[in-house]
Amino acid sequence: MISTTTTADDAPDASTSASDSSSVAAAPRPQVGASGGTDRYLPEHPTPVIECENVDIYYGAFRAVHDVSLVYGRHEITAMIGPSGCGKSTVLRSLNRMNDLIPGARVTGKISYHGQDMYGSGVDPIEVRRRIGMVFQKPNPFPKSIYDNIAYGPRVTGMKVDSMDDLVEEALRAAALWDEVKDKLKQSAYGLSGGQQQRLCIARTIAVRPEVILMDEPCSALDPIATARIEDLMEDLRKDFTIIIVTHNMQQAARVADRTAFFTAQAAEGTGDRTGQLVEFDLTSKIFSNPADRRTEDYISGRFG
C-alpha cells in the first residue's frame, strides 16, 4: 500500500522536449516462454506493478491523451514510443503523479500501483514519487557535491539509514559510477561529464529505494558511448527495479525494452485537437517484427512520424 504520510518533496521539475527519431532494424529480444538474447523468460502477460485503465489526461480543457489501458510489468523494461506530441511524456508523468505539479493537468480513469488507486483520496503524491522515481531528459544534478546529491533524498525524506557512506556507495555502484567518482565524492557534481551526470541522477533516484524508475528520454542529451553505458545500466537495473522509458529512438527501444507501447496522435472529431492514443502494446520483438496494426508498421518502417 502507498502510505499517506507526508515527507519533503525532493522531486525535480518535469521537463520535456523533442529529440531525433530514426528507423529501426529489429533487434533480438526474449520470446514468450523461450530464452532470448538476454537469457530471460518473459511471461505472456506482464505481472502488473502499475496499471492504467481507460486513462484520459487533460491540460485544462485540452484532452492530450485518450483511453489508455496498459500494464507495466514487474522487473521488465517497458518502452513508450511514438511521434512527437502523441502524449508519451504526459502518460509517463501521470505514472508517479508528476503531472500534479503542472497547473491544469488532470487524470481521469484509473492508474493503480499494486492494485491501489494512485490518485485515490489519502494517497500522498510525495510518497508515490519516492516509490516511483524519475530520471529526466537532461541530467539535472543539484549544485552540490557528488556525495550530497546522493545523500539529499534519503535525508529530506527522513529515511532510516545505518551508514550514509554505505548508502552513497551502494547507489553509485548500482548506477555503475562508483569506480569513476570514489576519489572525488566531495567535488561538485557539475564537474562530471553529461553521461556521468545522468548516471549520478540515476544513482540519486536509486538512493531512496524506489521500486519503479521512470525515464523520460534519458539518453537524448548524451553521445553514443554515454548512451550505450546507460543502456547497459538499464539491463542491470532491471534485476532490482521496474523500468519504464520514453524514447524517440526506436533502435533504443528495440535494444532495451521487453515490451513496447506504440502511441500516435489523432485529430479528435469536432475540436480537431490532436489527442494521443495507444495503438498497440506487445513484446518488443513482436512490435518490431510483426506489428498487429498498420499504423505501428508505418511508424517503425519510417513511412510516417
Ligand SMILES: Nc1ncnc2c1ncn2[C@@H]1O[C@H](COP(=O)(O)OP(=O)(O)OP(=O)(O)O)[C@@H](O)[C@H]1O
Ligand atoms: N504542460 C503542458 N501544458 C499544456 N499542454 C501540454 C503540456 N505538456 C504537453 N502538452 C501537450 O500535450 C500533448 C502531448 O505532449 P507530450 O509532451 O506528452 O507528447 P510526447 O509524445 O511526449 O512528445 P515529444 O515526443 O515531442 O516529447 C501535446 O499536444 C503537448 O502540446
